[in-house]
Amino acid sequence: MSNVTHxxxxxxxxxxxxxxxxxxxxxxxDKDFLLNLRxxxxxxxxxxxxIYLDDNAHLQRIDEFFAxxxxxxxxxxPVGLLKLGLFANKIHVxxxxxxxxxxGVGIGSKVLEVIKRKAQEKRLNIxxxxxxxxxxxxxxxxxxxxxxxxNELEFQMHWQCQ
Numbered sequence: 001m002s003n004v005t006h007x008x009x010x011x012x013x014x015x016x017x018x019x020x021x022x023x024x025x026x027x028x029x030d031k032d033f034l035l036n037l038r039x040x041x042x043x044x045x046x047x048x049x050x051i052y053l054d055d056n057a058h059l060q061r062i063d064e065f066f067a068x069x070x071x072x073x074x075x076x077x078p079v080g081l082l083k084l085g086l087f088a089n090k091i092h093v094x095x096x097x098x099x100x101x102x103x104g105v106g107i108g109s110k111v112l113e114v115i116k117r118k119a120q121e122k123r124l125n126i127x128x129x130x131x132x133x134x135x136x137x138x139x140x141x142x143x144x145x146x147x148x149x150x151n152e153l154e155f156q157m158h159w160q161c162q
Contacts, residue, residue, distance in 0.1 A: 021110055023082065026069035033078050034062045034069070041080075041097040045134045049153050065094055072111060074102060082111060091119050093128035096136075108136070112143045119161050126159040 026034065038058050046053060053061075062069075065083055072080035080098035084091055093115065098108055119126050128145070130137045131154050145157040 020075065021107055022073045022076070023070040023114075024073060026066065026071050026081070030069075030071060030078070031059070031062060033071075034081060035059060037078075037081055037097050037099060038062060040100055041103075045131045048133045049131050051153075061095075068094065072098065072107065074107060079107065080111070082115075084115065086122075087124075090125045090127050091115065091122070093126065096128070108139050109143065112139070116143070116159065119159070123161055125161050128157050129154045130157060 035055060035058055038061065039055075043053075065085065068085060069081060069083045071078040072082055079102040081095055083093075083095040085094050096108075096111065115126060126145070128140065130140060132150070132152075137155060137157075140157050140159075143159070145159045147155045148158045149156045
């Protein structure tokens with residue numbers, strides 16, 4: 001995925017022009033960015049779910065499946081993280097985070113389109129989990145993901161390869 005580049009039309013009060021997103025594999029020196037990303041994009045949702053993490057706990061989550069981590073780049077600048085697990089029968093979105101200032105401008109939709117295209121090429125379904133009160137659920141629903149189950153913390157969602 002590191003050599004993939006896709007155009008996206010981004011527009012909000014701060015971003016009013018055509019944007020290019022790309023991906024590159026995360027490296028150890030990206031961990032400060034990833035910690036900041038995780039805290040700014042996830043901490044509110046985790047706290048709403050009754051989950052309170054310190055920096056060490058966030059870093060453990062960052063380190064989990066680190067080899068699968070790709071930075072999402074906008075104008076060659078890191079704005080997010082995509083961590084995918086590729087299995088024989090599915091692609092699982094382990095983590096998908098965008099800095100709050102880059103949410104709601106089309107970048108998330110473009111990333112999901114890339115994942116769905118990859119899944120179609122491999123004839124695989126996609127699964128992911130999203131915290132109950134995370135508004136990202138609406139993004140997934142717009143992209144034809146369906147809730148297949150839930151627990152007290154999160155929804156398990158599924159996209160069916162056509």
